[in-house]
Amino acid sequence: MKNYDIVIIGGGPAGLAAAVSARENGIDRIIILERDKELGGILNQCIHNGFGLHTFKEELTGPEYAARFIEQVVAHDIEYNLNTMVMDISREKIVTAMNREEGLFKIQAKAVILAMGCRERPRGALNIPGYRPAGIFSAGTAQRLVNMEGYLPGREVVILGSGDIGLIMARRMTLEGAKVKVVAELMPYSGGLKRNIVQCLDDYGIPLKLSHTVVDIKGKERVEGVTLAKVDDKGKPIPGTEKYYSCDTLLLSVGLIPENELSGGMGVELNPVTSGPRVNESLETNIEGVFACGNVLHVHDLVDFVSEEAMTAGKNAASYVQGRCEQGMILSREEICIKAESGVRYTVPETICPAYMDDKLKVRFRVGGVYKNCCVCVYFDDENVSSRKKAVVAPGEMEEIILTKAQILEHPDMKTITLKIEEA
Amino acid sequence: MYDYDVAIIGGGVSGCAVARELSRYKVNVCVFEKEEDVCCGTSKANSGIVHAGYDAAEGSMKAKMNLRGNELMETLAEDLDIPFRRNGSLVLCLNEEDMPRLEELYNRGIANRVKGLQILDREEVLKKEPNVSEEVCAALYAPTGGIVCPFELNMALAENANVNGVEFRFQTEVQDIRKLEEGYELITNHGIFTARYVVNAAGVYADRFHNMVSERKIHITARRGDYCLLDKSAGNHVNSTIFTLPGKFGKGVLVAPTAHGNLILGPTAIDIEDKEGTNTTREGIDQVLGKVGMSVKNLPMRQVITSFAGLRAHEDQDEFIIEEVEDARGFIDCAGIESPGLTSCPAVGEWIADLLKERMGLEEKVDFVAERKGILKPEDLPEEERAALIRENPAYGNIICRCEMITEGEIVDAIRRPLGARSLDGVKRRTRAGMGRCQAGFCLPRTMEILAREWNIDISEVTKCGGNSRIVTGVNKDTL
Numbered sequence: 001m002k003n004y005d006i007v008i009i010g011g012g013p014a015g016l017a018a019a020v021s022a023r024e025n026g027i028d029r030i031i032i033l034e035r036d037k038e039l040g041g042i043l044n045q046c047i048h049n050g051f052g053l054h055t056f057k058e059e060l061t062g063p064e065y066a067a068r069f070i071e072q073v074v075a076h077d078i079e080y081n082l083n084t085m086v087m088d089i090s091r092e093k094i095v096t097a098m099n100r101e102e103g104l105f106k107i108q109a110k111a112v113i114l115a116m117g118c119r120e121r122p123r124g125a126l127n128i129p130g131y132r133p134a135g136i137f138s139a140g141t142a143q144r145l146v147n148m149e150g151y152l153p154g155r156e157v158v159i160l161g162s163g164d165i166g167l168i169m170a171r172r173m174t175l176e177g178a179k180v181k182v183v184a185e186l187m188p189y190s191g192g193l194k195r196n197i198v199q200c201l202d203d204y205g206i207p208l209k210l211s212h213t214v215v216d217i218k219g220k221e222r223v224e225g226v227t228l229a230k231v232d233d234k235g236k237p238i239p240g241t242e243k244y245y246s247c248d249t250l251l252l253s254v255g256l257i258p259e260n261e262l263s264g265g266m267g268v269e270l271n272p273v274t275s276g277p278r279v280n281e282s283l284e285t286n287i288e289g290v291f292a293c294g295n296v297l298h299v300h301d302l303v304d305f306v307s308e309e310a311m312t313a314g315k316n317a318a319s320y321v322q323g324r325c326e327q328g329m330i331l332s333r334e335e336i337c338i339k340a341e342s343g344v345r346y347t348v349p350e351t352i353c354p355a356y357m358d359d360k361l362k363v364r365f366r367v368g369g370v371y372k373n374c375c376v377c378v379y380f381d382d383e384n385v386s387s388r389k390k391a392v393v394a395p396g397e398m399e400e401i402i403l404t405k406a407q408i409l410e411h412p413d414m415k416t417i418t419l420k421i422e423e424a
Numbered sequence: 425m426y427d428y429d430v431a432i433i434g435g436g437v438s439g440c441a442v443a444r445e446l447s448r449y450k451v452n453v454c455v456f457e458k459e460e461d462v463c464c465g466t467s468k469a470n471s472g473i474v475h476a477g478y479d480a481a482e483g484s485m486k487a488k489m490n491l492r493g494n495e496l497m498e499t500l501a502e503d504l505d506i507p508f509r510r511n512g513s514l515v516l517c518l519n520e521e522d523m524p525r526l527e528e529l530y531n532r533g534i535a536n537r538v539k540g541l542q543i544l545d546r547e548e549v550l551k552k553e554p555n556v557s558e559e560v561c562a563a564l565y566a567p568t569g570g571i572v573c574p575f576e577l578n579m580a581l582a583e584n585a586n587v588n589g590v591e592f593r594f595q596t597e598v599q600d601i602r603k604l605e606e607g608y609e610l611i612t613n614h615g616i617f618t619a620r621y622v623v624n625a626a627g628v629y630a631d632r633f634h635n636m637v638s639e640r641k642i643h644i645t646a647r648r649g650d651y652c653l654l655d656k657s658a659g660n661h662v663n664s665t666i667f668t669l670p671g672k673f674g675k676g677v678l679v680a681p682t683a684h685g686n687l688i689l690g691p692t693a694i695d696i697e698d699k700e701g702t703n704t705t706r707e708g709i710d711q712v713l714g715k716v717g718m719s720v721k722n723l724p725m726r727q728v729i730t731s732f733a734g735l736r737a738h739e740d741q742d743e744f745i746i747e748e749v750e751d752a753r754g755f756i757d758c759a760g761i762e763s764p765g766l767t768s769c770p771a772v773g774e775w776i777a778d779l780l781k782e783r784m785g786l787e788e789k790v791d792f793v794a795e796r797k798g799i800l801k802p803e804d805l806p807e808e809e810r811a812a813l814i815r816e817n818p819a820y821g822n823i824i825c826r827c828e829m830i831t832e833g834e835i836v837d838a839i840r841r842p843l844g845a846r847s848l849d850g851v852k853r854r855t856r857a858g859m860g861r862c863q864a865g866f867c868l869p870r871t872m873e874i875l876a877r878e879w880n881i882d883i884s885e886v887t888k889c890g891g892n893s894r895i896v897t898g899v900n901k902d903t904l
Contacts, residue, residue, distance in 0.1 A: 103811045134893040152900055177902065
């Protein structure tokens with residue numbers, strides 16, 4: 001069996017940044033296990049620009065953004081295996097993986113960083129009725145076909161879901177010569193970034209129908225058309241509002257699910273809201289020495305934040321290996337819970353142990369609806385310690401607050417930190 | 425001279441079971457299938473249940489075939505190397521006042537000679553299946569009930585028949601049948617074929633073919649069943665197949681594990697006109713999701729990964745018609761094969777083969793191969809053997825479908841074996857690649873690549889299920 005200090009599962013943006021950060025924090029034996037034929041993950045199919053504004057202060061395409069990190073991985077001489085599928089991770093951090101060259105092999109890790117990303121929700125998860133012909137794709141699959149393989153999945157397109165991939169694909173399909181007839185969104189608001197609605201739909205005159213869904217799919221061999229209908233406030237289609245669109249393709253951009261089958265298999269506890277691991281301030285799961293970052297932890301909007309989060313996970317994994325693991329250094333694990341309430345759907349992390357906390361801790365969260373002129377309020381037990389005014393918060397944009405160690409140490413008996421959305 | 429001694433119309437489980445049983449004998453057989461693969465109709469979209477046999481009326485063909493089919497399934501599954509498990513079935517009684525009807529079912533089962541039937545009281549049921557509804561007051565337990573993979577059963581029967589000499593003509597639709605002095609002429613989209621005998625195993629279309637040769641008309645209704653399939657993570661929610669006694673809220677829907685460890689819910693029963701109407705409807709799916717809660721609690725509905733609909737071939741008399749047509753000698757019906765058709769297929773094959781053996785004086789082949797080896801599943805091998813397999817053939821080290829952990833080696837096997845897969849659906853039904861929780865989002869481009877390579881076609885020619893079901897329509901900017 002091989003031995004490594006840190007094994008990173010996934011060579012996408014999260015895995016790459018975590019690896020670089022772990023190396024920069026003094027870890028020698030690191031390996032990245034990547035199932036695809038190159039590093040970079042989903043960024044490789046995101047050939048549009050807009051990546052890196054926060055990290056590099058410039059607009060890069062997905063592959064360019066990935067290249068910046070891949071260069072660092074190479075410069076740091078970090079090992080990686082491509083075309084390698086991780087089959088299993090045991091609680092004892094034995095990683096079983098497989099590829100064509102080495103067959104089935106095992107690695108004993110001191111720490112594991114979960115960076116497997118997420119997958120798209122399929123049609124079935126929405127119970128969309130109708131036939132099941134060719135021509136129904138999740139938007140990301142279509143993106144791969146178009147951007148990496150050069151194939152056009154269809155010529156007349158209806159898109160369900162206004163998540164970012166759906167919006168980006170509306171523009172891409174148009175640029176490649178397809179006619180995008182409409183983008184339908186079940187919710188009364190878009191799940192995507194505002195800038196994408198402007199740049200991908202408005203600029204091309206593609207209509208966005210909010211509070212609409214697909215109620216029927218026609219075509220026995222290939223899609224011939226779909227019927228959209230307006231939905232009520234419970235998401236139920238309203239009879240009489242049906243409208244038929246002839247098309248040969250239906251793209252679905254109806255949500256992303258963190259890919260946690262490996263995590264679940266090893267006993268990592270998951271949060272049902274994010275479908276990602278529950279983590280503490282170190283982005284460490286309930287299994288000591290197992291960290292998570294990026295879309296496997298919770299679905300992000302911007303890769304810049306994935307990289308940032310992954311750098312933190314890499315650094316924390318490094319200090320785990322050097323401290324707790326090798327020196328047996330154990331600090332008090334008294335924990336403070338972070339609760340998500342009234343409008344806040346979840347937080348990452350969910351617990352804080354002040355002894356392990358950095359001077360500043362970013363707590364990321366999402367809201368469950370669109371709130372205008374509101375306050376993001378933080379409570380230490382019952383005491384309101386901060387209220388930040390926001391013109392608008394929406395489920396499509398991840399939010400964050402900063403907690404300082406100093407502030408927390410001033411409240412030694414605190415049990416719970418609560419995040420709420422309140423009226424301004 | 426005839427082109428074939430026996431022409432079988434339809435490559436579903438019934439047609440393929442007949443083909444496989446006939447392949448024991450020295451006889452020239454061809455299966456005519458209008459689709460590009462076997463298992464494209466009713467056989468691909470059903471519950472995958474091997475029924476115990478208490479449902480059908482005593483003495484009926486349905487009862488007879490069900491019991492015999494159930495009995496034969498075990499050896500057949502072993503011979504053909506397909507997943508089959510006797511997980512047992514429970515018919516729940518949710519109202520004290522319905523108890524007489526549960527007893528009636530028990531008595532019918534006894535009359536049908538179903539083995540091991542028991543009526544369990546509430547505590548026994550809940551002990552056996554803790555997720556069954558608290559409302560349960562008793563249940564009929566049938567230990568001989570089982571589950572089988574319908575695709576693999578169908579594929580395996582066809583492959584084995586083919587290896588033993590049966591010809592298969594795909595995308596060959598029988599459009600008309602003419603009676604000859606003796607025998608029949610099948611007019612198809614690929615020419616005219618003559619056969620001494622015809623077996624009509626055409627599922628929902630069996631009435632059409634029967635009525636072409638007989639004055640005694642039959643009528644088959646397409647009865648749609650909508651299903652929902654849950655992720656493997658929900659597969660252990662129940663162990664037995666859970667039926668509900670039809671009660672004041674109508675007929676319930678079943679909840680059962682599948683042979684591959686998913687959980688299946690359904691079906692509805694909606695009579696429709698269109699014999700190709702396999703579209704699910706909102707009402708249908710809502711009915712399934714609404715009814716399952718009556719029999720099983722805490723179902724993780726967020727784990728639904730797909731829904732689909734199948735059509736049962738419901739005959740007006742509610743009976744299997746498995747016989748030579750009275751006014752059409754040599755034309756053998758295998759019609760009205762709805763539930764328990766999957767269970768019955770081994771018996772149907774045996775019955776029709778026996779009939780033809782006697783009629784035609786068929787002689788057994790000495791070189792009949794009864795056993796078929798399924799697609800090698802590296803996942804089932806011990807680690808050392810799996811490692812050795814990858815050393816020998818690295819394609820077994822390359823995972824293509826991440827959800828079901830299917831390797832390139834398995835997909836290549838599915839394509840290269842007898843009657844190999846030609847489309848994505850063909851690969852899916854043989855290997856399960858694309859059948860998991862992401863529903864082919866990940867493996868679609870990869871499987872397309874393998875299909876194109878193995879069949880030496882362009883990627884743009886790869887289809888979902890033959891015909892006009894191409895996956896991509898062109899290349900970028902080809903119209904600009």
